[in-house]
Amino acid sequence: MKILVCISNVPDTTTKVKFVENNTKLDTNGIQWVINPWDELSLTRALELKDDSSTGITSVTVAHVGEASSEPTIRKALAIGADNAIRVNGEPVDAYYVAAQLSEAVKNENFDIILCGIESSDHNGSTVGGMISEFLDIASVSAVSSLSIENGEAVISREIDGGKEILTVPVPFVAVVQKGIAKEPRIAAMRGIMMARSKPVKVVEPIAVDPLTSVEAFEMPETRAACKFIDPATAGDLIDILQNEAKVI
Amino acid sequence: MxxxxxxxxxxxxxxxxxxxxxxxxxxxxxxxxxxxxxxxxxxxxxxxxxxxxxxxxxxxxxxxxxxxxxxxxxxxxxxxxxxxxxxxxxxxxxxxxxxxxxxxxxxxxxxxxxxxxxxxxxxxxxxxxxxxxxxxxxxxxxxxxxxxxxxxxxxxxxxxxxxxxxxxxxxxxxxxxxxxxxVATQVKETRKQEGKLLLTDAEIVVSGGRGMKSPDNWGPLTELADLLGGATACSRPVSDEGWRPHEEHTGQTGKIIAPNLYIAIGISGATQHLAGVSSSKYIVAVNSDKDAPIFEAAQYGIVGDAMKVLPKLVEAAKNTRGK
CATH class of the missing domain: 3.40.50.620 (HUPs)
Structure with missing residues (x-):
């Protein structure tokens, strides 16, 4: 079985974002780009499954929509352990565009399991995975917090409100994964970094797709009023303040 | 239409x-x-x-x-x-x-x-x-x-x-x-936590971080949440350490919540944590480090040790709820 992991290239999650051109574009100055945290966990789980020969997973491919400037993120995924990569050479303008491009690029590759992170830490859309399932006409499962292969069958646990469901779904399918899928993201070792240089990256040109959405402008959150401090000796006063001043309890 | x-x-x-x-x-x-x-x-x-x-x-x-x-x-x-x-x-x-x-x-x-x-x-x-x-x-x-x-x-x-x-x-x-x-999805088993207020539904959330020092110290925090009719949550290090279940982890890679009141006990307030709670209407922070970033996001703060402050909050909440 073959696994595909879709990866997104996002600013390091500690970045203090700033915007330029009348707040219509992200100021990319000084930004360090990383693999989207959930995609990194997906990749880690895919590699864990491949390491276990009983799963029958034979390869892990990463796919990404982005211009040449995002190559370092792809190389990082290869250094962590992916076997090869597909890059669609286009600007990821919106989720629909990205999902359409990824679907087109992989539709004849017969992946059994397609993993997508639950959201990207930049646009927080939570949509690409579900869209790919619809474009490729295959099943999808969302909020996946564990994935294993038992006797050739995918066993998934999915978070529901107030609990979880253990379920099976026949391949091929898209799993949209969240926290829990892997404990810690796998880190590239020196050997992996060396090997990544010679791993194949297939670059495909985008097809014509009209995005459905566009960002008109970004805004910074409203700044909160300064913190009011309460003397720790009379910490109990806080409860009174919450009740009578803030009126939230 | x-x-x-x-x-x-x-x-x-x-x-x-x-x-x-x-x-x-x-x-x-x-x-x-x-x-x-x-x-x-x-x-x-x-x-x-x-x-x-x-x-x-x-x-x-x-x-x-x-x-x-x-x-x-x-x-x-x-x-x-x-x-x-x-x-x-x-x-x-x-x-x-x-x-x-x-x-x-x-x-x-x-x-x-x-x-x-x-x-x-x-x-x-x-x-x-x-x-x-x-x-x-x-x-x-x-x-x-x-x-x-x-x-x-x-x-x-x-x-x-x-x-x-x-x-x-x-x-x-x-x-x-x-x-x-x-229908492709075949559910084999459903595990539900009965009778527990869901974090994402809760209007009041009391959350603990590394400043709680040990999983054995959660008693008063849970008590405070119960007294206020709220749910409990935690920071990422706490769930990674296994002190609390993963479902309680609030932050960028955990739950994103927006309660009316979020009380952060012993949480420093890293960007990734604030990403999960910044939409809360009120944030209250208790932390021993007066320079902790959580105080920049909070409207009310107490600089002090969680283990000393929590019992006072529990006591005050008991008095209020008792009336």
Whole structure:
């Protein structure tokens, strides 16, 4: 079985974002780009499954929509352990565009399991995975917090409100994964970094797709009023303040 | 024309979340000069369905089929998109929760409808149709134009107040002839935590971080949450250490919550943590380090050791609740 992991290239999650051109574009100055945290966990789980020969997973491919400037993120995924990569050479303008491009690029590759992170830490859309399932006409499962292969069958646990469901779904399918899928993201070792240089990256040109959405402008959150401090000796006063001043309890 | 609102029930009962959706959807319907239609799937009795009319839905569609007992994304997507087309929906509204996130993307492709995900306010403009949503995990917001004839919105939980209206709703039972052969998801087992207030539903949340020092120290924190009628949460290091279950982890890679009151005990407030809680209406912080970034996000703060401050809060809460 073959696994595909879709990866997104996002600013390091500690970045203090700033915007330029009348707040219509992200100021990319000084930004360090990383693999989207959930995609990194997906990749880690895919590699864990491949390491276990009983799963029958034979390869892990990463796919990404982005211009040449995002190559370092792809190389990082290869250094962590992916076997090869597909890059669609286009600007990821919106989720629909990205999902359409990824679907087109992989539709004849017969992946059994397609993993997508639950959201990207930049646009927080939570949509690409579900869209790919619809474009490729295959099943999808969302909020996946564990994935294993038992006797050739995918066993998934999915978070529901107030609990979880253990379920099976026949391949091929898209799993949209969240926290829990892997404990810690796998880190590239020196050997992996060396090997990544010679791993194949297939670059495909985008097809014509009209995005459905566009960002008109970004805004910074409203700044909160300064913190009011309460003397720790009379910490109990806080409860009174919450009740009578803030009126939230 | 209509605004179609997908509501969720839990064992036949609606939660506040569904009424928030109806309140929000009815406002959009008013702005578009059209009607709000609530869609319910599964087995819900008429008395319960009727409640959706209290918040502005003029029509209530109830769809029941054995093939909808388990959330199979594509089966649900097909049912909802067929109804959206039939009702000439211009806006399809879902919650930005596990279910909404599972269904909105498939609907987007089927209806060729732009998605505004995690929206927290009414549209800022109708022409072009522009929504306001959080981006960069709460470090910024964006005005996003949905350039399509049909638009999909997923509404952030606890971001819109309930508005009660006269109830003139009519209930219609639909049988869309759900095709069972496309159901791919086979649920083997369901594990539910009974009787526990869900973190994402809670209006008050008391959360602990590394400053709690040991998993054995959670007693007073849980007691405070109980006294205030709230839920408990924790920071990432705490769940990674196994001190608390993963379901309690709030932050960028954990739960994103927006309670009315978030009390952070012994949490320093790293960017990734704040990403999960910054939409809370009030943030209160207790931390021994006066320079901890959590105090920049908090309206009320106490600089002190969690283990010394917590018992005082519990005591005060007991007195208040006792009155």
């Amino acid at each position: 209509s605004v179609l609102i997908y509501t969720e029930n839990w064992d036949g009962k609606f939660k506040k979340l569904s009424f928030e959706l109806i309140s929000y959807g009815s406002k959009i319907a008013e702005m578009l000069n059209t009607k709000a239609i609530a869609l319910s799937t599964g087995n819900v009795d008429d008395d319960e369905l009727k409640k959706l009319g209290n918040y502005g839905a003029s029509g209530i569609l109830s769809v029941n089929s054995n093939n909808l007992n388990v959330l199979d994304n594509r089966t649900f997507v097909k049912v909802i998109s067929d109804i959206a087309v039939k009702e000439n929906a211009k806006v399809v509204l879902l919650a930005n929760n596990n279910t909404g996130k599972a269904l909105a993307p498939g609907l987007s492709v089927r209806l060729k409808a732009g998605v505004g995900a995690g929206v927290s306010k009414l549209p800022v403009s109708l022409d072009p149709f522009t929504v306001f949503k959080r981006v960069f995990s709460g470090n910024a917001y964006a005005r996003v134009v949905l350039n399509t004839d049909i638009r999909i919105i997923t509404l952030a939980q606890n971001s819109f107040d309930l508005t009660e209206t006269d109830n003139n709703a009519s209930i219609n039972k639909l049988d869309p002839g759900v095709d069972g052969s496309v």
